[in-house]
Amino acid sequence: QKEVEQNSGPLSVPEGAIASLNCTYSDRGSQSFFWYRQYSGKSPELIMFIYSNGDKEDGRFTAQLNKASQYVSLLIRDSQPSDSATYLCSRSGGSYIPTFGRGTSLIVHP
């Protein structure tokens, strides 16, 4: 069982809508969680991180963490076509090795 699970998508939303991306993890020792955005042909870039239960907001992005249920989500408000990309969820814990999900493809159509 992969440690971090994401729906591969594609998730298709209209411009201006809220895009909701979800991620579950199996290691209860996980301490920190990261969302990376990867455009086609480019490398991943960090957009959000979260350590504590609850919500963390940064502009149009909100990360949500529920450690009891072992899931992390990323909400993108007022989605734009430029948000179309693959979003990678990652967790990090006591070991040196971070773990990535396979990513969810998001398509925002005009």
Next chain:
Amino acid sequence: DVKVTQSSRYLVKRTGEKVFLECVQDMDHENMFWYRQDPGLGLRLIYFSYDVKMKEKGDIPEGYSVSREKKERFSLILESASTNQTSMYLCASRSLSNEQFFGPGTRLTVL
């Protein structure tokens, strides 16, 4: 500005050749990683290094080796390239707060 650079964006090699991929970071990070990324398989960890001259195998180390002689440089070596090593190779370094910073990637084709 945080920066991770990789020696080549695109590389074409022949089966059996020895291939060197280099990665340099300027953030004084101790931890560095090499991944390969293939469609449908996501990021897979090949090797990582948590300090100079220290290395650990990741999920798919077979056919690869690494070298970390200086803190800022982490090299990935394909001892004898094979066609199944055609892939996108990504280097990353990690901060103390566990954020990873990726290089631009090297797209390697082995003919």
